[in-house]
Amino acid sequence: MTGMIWLYIFMLAAFTGYEVISRVPVILHTPLMSGSNFVHGIVLVGAMAALGAAQTPLEKSIGFVGVLLAAGNAVGGYVVTERMLEMFKSSRRPGKESH
């Protein structure tokens, strides 16, 4: 693919992010931030590719640290987001919290 097409993807993704988020109510700011924190955990696939191509000990050690950090980002981001979203409940919904 040519560089220009990448650039278009970049721009459209930026608008998508802006649009998707702009209507989020204040009460979801934390889960949303932590949800997007989880989404950038996708850096793990890049870190795996980097470690997979690493040759020298230096490259391998940095790659190892990169994969470790990225895995922490992805898994930790998921766990805390899921925990927080699970707590949000409405009083109007059936099967609500004990009152």
Next chain:
Amino acid sequence: MGGLTSGTASEIIQASYFVTAFLFIIGLKRMSSPVTARSGILWAGAGMLLAILVTFLYPGMTNYPLMLVAIAIGAVVAWVSGKRVAMTDMPQMIALFNGMGGGAAAAIASVELYRGESHGYAVTALAVIGGIIGSVSFSGSLIAFAKLQGLIKGSLRFTGQQLLNLLILAAAIAIGAAVVLGIDTSPSAITTFFVLALVLGVTMTLPIGGADMPVVISLYNALTGLAVGFEGFALDNPLMIIAGMVVGAAGTLLTQLMAKAMNRSLGNVLFSGFGDTGAAPTGEVTGSLKPIEATDVGVMLAFAQKVIVVPGYGMAVAQAQHKIWELCQLLIDRGVIVKFAIHPVAGRMPGHMNVLLAEAGVPYDLIADLDEINAEFETADAALIIGANDVVNPVARTDKSSPIYGMPILNADKAKNVIVIKRGKGAGFSGIENALFYLDNTRMLYGDAQKAAAELIQAVKAVG
């Protein structure tokens, strides 16, 4: 890979990445409503799992054992700490996970740069930019974590600090440019580049005070997203470009919202204003602090028609959210209308108070944000302020010389009675005296928020 030609593997990977990008966007979209939010994270999680699994099929990859060990360690440590962390400690946990993502992006950049294969100027430049942003986000988030965790106390400030930061940034950019242009691609130049970027993250974050943390956490989240997007370019990985950029844009928007809620421009937050609100207290406050006993407050609340609760960081520190909700349920059972008013920057991260109230079981339709609730204070019999300070300080409306002048506040002072639960008599984070505390209709209930709430519960029960 066994049985798979590298062409087939590539096609499977690309197709799966496409599906993942779709699932991420759908997931984030579903997170924009409380009703569908829970399913949103499940969709995004499924996408992530798919992308990681197919990445193992990458043609020509080596170091599988190392990779599996690294994933196992990172995943297990994050899983356990993420499950165990208390809701009140969520801001530092998110800062930490975010910093790890930034560190991973920086690690990708450094592996690519140390390897030194030429991909052309544009790609190397993007790897370098992603590297600097990721490094700043990594070390900056670690400092934010240490501050929120109480490992670093106070904020280091000295004259010429901004100049120093600027010099470090300029030096990092200069070396980065030399690497990109092929003037100096030696390992020592690359190492110096990353060290400078890491130092910049530290020096940028050290002077920032606790109340600015919602802006900072949100900013570093956006920066990590950008870094991931840039490394996506360097690795020819469209999934990283899309996910990184979506997060970068979303995080930037959230950062702007936070900055706006503090009446500061993003530029001000980025380049000069970090924590600078700690100026000398200005403006004379007249009147006196009038203490009140819990039993009297109990009677007042029990016979009120409408009570608005304003929680702040003090509630988080005291872990008082459960007791507060217990108190509010008693009042609701008596027929009192209870609402919670949340300022956008209350606490230490965006939406911090909402999470704590949700943890205690407060239904989200009782929680209102600033725009929704401000007109209602006038009709409230009592405003109950729990560990909030600057966000209810009326000098933000009146005193032009005040550092917080112009910041949108909750108009708690308009309520018929104002009860302030507060640990001690000190000023808030910003060092500004709170004029609200001295108003004629304000009474101070001193003590730890959790103990005070327990006393109020007894007092309301005693009313019968």
